[in-house]
Amino acid sequence: MKQPSALVDSRINNTIAYGWLLILSIILVAANQRAPITSVGPLIGDIRESTGLTNAVAGMLTTVPLLAFALMSPFAPKLARRYGMERVIFTALIVLLIGSVCRSLSWTSTLFVGTILIGSGISVLNVLVPSLVKRDFSSKIGLMTGVYSVSMNLCGALASGISIPLASTGLGWRGALICWCLLTLVAILSWGPRLRSSKHAVTTSAVRSGGQKEINFWKSRLAWQVTAFMGLQSIIFYMLAAWLPEILISRGMAADTSGWMLSLMQFAMLPFTFLVPIIASRMSNQRWLVVITVVLFLIGAGGLFLDNNNLVPLWSIVIGIGGAFAFGLAMIFFSLRTRNAQEAAELSGMAQTVGYILAAIGPMLFGWLHDLTHHWTVPLLSIVAAIVFLFFAGLGAARNRYVSTESRA
DSSP: OOOHHHHHHHHHHHHHHHHHHHHHHHHHHHHTTTHHHHTTGGGHHHHHHHHTOOHHHHHHHHHHHHHHHHHHTTHHHHHHHHHOHHHHHHHHHHHHHHHHHHHTSSOHHHHHHHHHHHHHHHHHHHHHHHHHHHHHOTTOHHHHHHHHHHHHHHHHHHHHHHHHHHIIIIIHHHHHHHTTHHHHHHHHHHHHHHHHHOOOOOOGGGTOGGGOOOOOGGGOHHHHHHHHHHHHHHHHHHHHHHHHHHHHHHTTOOHHHHHHHHHHHHHHHHHHHHHHHHHHHTSSOOHHHHHHHHHHHHHHHHHTTSOOGGGHHHHHHHHHHHHHHHHHHHHHHHHHTOSSHHHHHHHHHHHHHHHHHHHHHHHHHHHHHHHHHSSSHHHHHHHHHHHHHHHHHHHHHTSSOOHHHHHHO
């Protein structure tokens, strides 16, 4: 018979092991939330030539997932309440895997069907993982949001950089894209033990603490400001993810080098996507972080107007740091502006529904403006406009208030 101390030690070890399993599973899920999309940008030229698509239609390969984000995000909190976060996240990973396989088949129709499935799976992950972090790491929200953000952006950066080299090995663009199924499969396997061991489920009672009525996020000014901030930073990121390589290629840069410029932008994000949520969680409000974000974006985007490829690495780094500030703030706002995991899921669902409708317009609009003007100046000016609106939305979202408090007021 085990001694009491041995039983205590065993329970502590089991708890620690489960904690590390939880962290690992979150990292692997986060790794799948950008790579399937950012891997497309550098390959758009190859896809367009292979399928005969126009620039505007090719831009839809990054727009369609965003539309799926917008359409599916409102349902994610409701599904989590009914079936539990773990089951819904596991199902979303399965859908993502099926979509990745479909996208790499030989038909143009399956290219878009697979892209829709990829967007649907990722949309559920986008909404629920920040809520899961708030639920399971309530005392370390800033740290775990940083870990989650770094994992997402690291794999997104790698996907952008190695897509063209993978395609050049003889795999072609279809083979380069299907490689990311392996990452999704590992995430699915890591999530299996959570289905057996976790008894957590987000329930409607989480919203009603102490008899409090459900919050109507759609009538909250603060919720709309968080939503606008989320959408505008997404517009900026996805415009650049889709078209930065094409801009640089048109200015004489080699295709593989242009892909690495997009990767450089995302690698520059990594330390700051980790640090910004931690810093933001310790501040009474985050307005100075919003100001820094906008200044960095304006400097980097302004540099792209200069037809000088030698300075592109600098502009990529500055934009990347600005993007890290914006993304880190968007993620932490879901937790800082809500009181519990269910509120965080509802705010995340709203922000990603409306936010990604706005973001979905970006890549397609960017390609259409280029087709219309045959130049990159006007499309780049649309990014500058998004940065200006980001500033005003961010100042409101950075206020030290809860959506629930504002709604009652």
